[in-house]
Amino acid sequence: MQIATRTRTYDVCIVGSGAGGGMAAKVLAEAGAEVVLLEAGASWDVQKDGKMFAWNYDSPRRGAGHRGRPFGEFDGCIGGWDIEGEPYTVAEGEKFRWFRARMLGGRTNHWGRISLRFGPWDFKARSRDGLGDDWPISYDDVKPYYDKLDEMVGLFGTNEGLPNDPDGIFMPPPKPRCYELLVKKACDELGVRCIPSRMSMITKPLNGRAACHYCGQCGRGCSTHSNFSTPSVLLPPALKTGKLKIVTGAMAREVLTDAEGLATGVSYIDTATGGEETVRAKVVVLAASACESARLLLNSRSVRHPVGLANSSGTVGRYLTDTPGTSISGFVPALANGIPHNEDGIGGLHLYMPWWLDNRKLDFPRGYHFEFGGGRHMPGYGFLGGIHKLNGGGYGKALKDDYRKHYGGFVGFAARGEMIPNKDSWCEIDPEVVDRWGIPVLRFHWKWSDYETKQMRHAHVAAREIIEKMGGKVLTPMPTEEQGFGIQTGGEIIHEAGTTRMGDGPRTSVLNKYCQAHDAKNVFVVDAGPFVGNAHKNATWTILALSLRTGEYIAEERRKGNL
Ligand SMILES: Cc1cc2nc3c(=O)[nH]c(=O)nc-3n(C[C@H](O)[C@H](O)[C@H](O)COP(=O)(O)OP(=O)(O)OC[C@H]3O[C@@H](n4cnc5c(N)ncnc54)[C@H](O)[C@@H]3O)c2cc1C
Numbered sequence: 104m105q106i107a108t109r110t111r112t113y114d115v116c117i118v119g120s121g122a123g124g125g126m127a128a129k130v131l132a133e134a135g136a137e138v139v140l141l142e143a144g145a146s147w148d149v150q151k152d153g154k155m156f157a158w159n160y161d162s163p164r165r166g167a168g169h170r171g172r173p174f175g176e177f178d179g180c181i182g183g184w185d186i187e188g189e190p191y192t193v194a195e196g197e198k199f200r201w202f203r204a205r206m207l208g209g210r211t212n213h214w215g216r217i218s219l220r221f222g223p224w225d226f227k228a229r230s231r232d233g234l235g236d237d238w239p240i241s242y243d244d245v246k247p248y249y250d251k252l253d254e255m256v257g258l259f260g261t262n263e264g265l266p267n268d269p270d271g272i273f274m275p276p277p278k279p280r281c282y283e284l285l286v287k288k289a290c291d292e293l294g295v296r297c298i299p300s301r302m303s304m305i306t307k308p309l310n311g312r313a314a315c316h317y318c319g320q321c322g323r324g325c326s327t328h329s330n331f332s333t334p335s336v337l338l339p340p341a342l343k344t345g346k347l348k349i350v351t352g353a354m355a356r357e358v359l360t361d362a363e364g365l366a367t368g369v370s371y372i373d374t375a376t377g378g379e380e381t382v383r384a385k386v387v388v389l390a391a392s393a394c395e396s397a398r399l400l401l402n403s404r405s406v407r408h409p410v411g412l413a414n415s416s417g418t419v420g421r422y423l424t425d426t427p428g429t430s431i432s433g434f435v436p437a438l439a440n441g442i443p444h445n446e447d448g449i450g451g452l453h454l455y456m457p458w459w460l461d462n463r464k465l466d467f468p469r470g471y472h473f474e475f476g477g478g479r480h481m482p483g484y485g486f487l488g489g490i491h492k493l494n495g496g497g498y499g500k501a502l503k504d505d506y507r508k509h510y511g512g513f514v515g516f517a518a519r520g521e522m523i524p525n526k527d528s529w530c531e532i533d534p535e536v537v538d539r540w541g542i543p544v545l546r547f548h549w550k551w552s553d554y555e556t557k558q559m560r561h562a563h564v565a566a567r568e569i570i571e572k573m574g575g576k577v578l579t580p581m582p583t584e585e586q587g588f589g590i591q592t593g594g595e596i597i598h599e600a601g602t603t604r605m606g607d608g609p610r611t612s613v614l615n616k617y618c619q620a621h622d623a624k625n626v627f628v629v630d631a632g633p634f635v636g637n638a639h640k641n642a643t644w645t646i647l648a649l650s651l652r653t654g655e656y657i658a659e660e661r662r663k664g665n666l
């Protein structure tokens with residue numbers, strides 16, 4: 104096969120343009136580095152390509168999702184659980200699902216934008232309860248970067264002074280909607296803390312981006328750039344420097360190294376031609392998402408790195424975690440037959456429930472938070488499916504009346520917990536399967552432990568109490584122990600982390616505290632791979648803060664001549 108080599112040597116090659124890659128590109132280009140960013144997916148311009156204002160009823164599919172858009176026909180994220188020609192495998196008898204985006208900006212084009220900081224206890228959890236491991240950094244090390252991130256990207260929320268859900272630099276939150284006020288009332292009566300959510304939609308103009316106008320369609324992408332995605336917020340200023348070159352349709356195959364074991368660049372497949380190319384760089388930053396970056400390292404074998412690059416500890420692919428999650432829904436008569444009223448807001452929650460209990464008094468470690476939804480969304484395919492369970496079925500006018508009655512009468516709670524890394528959850532290269540580019544694929548191993556399933560049992564009981572306190576009827580049957588108390592399949596909450604974890608030394612970790620490979624000083628990982636723990640606070644705000652920190656570290660090391 105002919106391999107085309109780009110003659111130029113860049114200062115930095117970044118693989119992946121999602122949260123981690125977008126932030127690294129911005130920081131490094133603004134610091135003066137010549138950066139090339141390889142992205143496997145196609146280019147994406149939300150103003151041209153997004154479908155923010157489309158009506159479901161204008162489409163014969165009525166907005167239904169499909170293989171390449173599982174969250175809906177007009178969703179902002181191209182990718183899915185099942186990408187044609189890019190399989191992965193799962194060990195026999197086990198279950199794991201892997202969601203991947205394939206587009207400029209990666210999953211940041213759809214993510215829920217729940218933007219939570221990890222707290223001081225999360226970075227030192229082992230010291231508190233003896234489980235998992237402590238991070239080699241503390242909250243105080245990351246706080247300045249969370250602060251910068253808040254100001255750079257913008258998010259709303261309120262400062263509450265909670266010990267492990269740190270305050271931030273927030274814009275004012277939107278007002279709660281009717282169903283949210285009813286949930287909060289029930290929570291207040293039950294002693295469940297319910298506070299304004301923390302989300303990266305801006306409620307005031309910021310750096311030329313308009314304030315949110317509350318169309319509620321964040322999942323489709325925002326043509327006014329009022330919510331966070333990499334192409335809306337991070338790539339434009341990076342491109343403005345003239346220092347960033349973006350190569351889309353570039354599926355990285357492996358990191359290339361020299362006789363010393365240091366990275367010299369990246370080889371990739373041009374997905375338009377199927378041809379292989381290489382790009383040279385002095386520093387390689389992997390941001391292809393936690394599992395993809397592990398796959399790249401494991402596929403980068405050489406004499407100096409016989410079991411994969413940065414893998415002398417054997418921990419690449421290990422300590423894989425996701426967020427334990429489960430859902431509980433209910434019908435609340437007080438919300439039924441509602442008169443139309445103003446439900447303006449962001450596409451997501453205005454309130455949420457951070458973990459509110461002292462888990463030392465409970466039968467599981469750590470904790471979870473509740474996200475919840477309800478209200479009158481734009482009807483689409485599958486709208487009010489299963490109504491027969493409430494009204495016994497029907498036809499014609501009576502059925503239409505029942506739809507009107509129930510529209511807006513439901514609330515749904517999603518618990519998001521914390522998994523303790525375990526030895527049975529990891530990924531490796533499948534020795535027998537390659538993708539359509541001939542690149543060996545990942546094989547996953549997965550097991551939840553009692554720690555996580557007990558969190559979910561507690562969440563089911565707590566959500567039931569809230570729904571019943573609202574005078575509602577719980578629609579989700581109480582799951583049994585055999586059903587893992589309703590815990591979703593590993594990977595389904597789409598918060599994979601920990602496959603290239605950071606640590607104090609090369610025997611037990613892949614990276615140092617700056618996300619720099621112990622075994623090759625010019626290789627960095629800036630997605631969720633470096634996470635030592637996966638607190639119940641959704642991962643992305645921490646990915647962004649750590650990538651910002653690593654970007655500044657690389658810039659400083661380059662200035663000192665160390666890279
Ligand atoms: C429906 C949904 C809701 C979510 N909600 C939230 C939320 O509310 N809060 C939260 O914190 N997180 C949420 N997440 C998770 C969030 O999207 C991810 O944590 C975040 O995007 C991860 O950033 P990343 O840079 O690691 O990876 P990604 O954003 O996935 O970006 C990786 C990029 O790398 C590219 N790539 C992969 N392999 C290669 C390769 N070999 N060569 C070149 N390019 C490659 C991909 O095409 C992709 O563009 C959600 C995700 C989804 C899908």
Ligand code: SF4
Binds near residue numbers: 315316321322328330
């Ligand atoms: S709700 Fe706001 S942030 Fe979301 S898509 Fe609409 S305008 Fe943009």
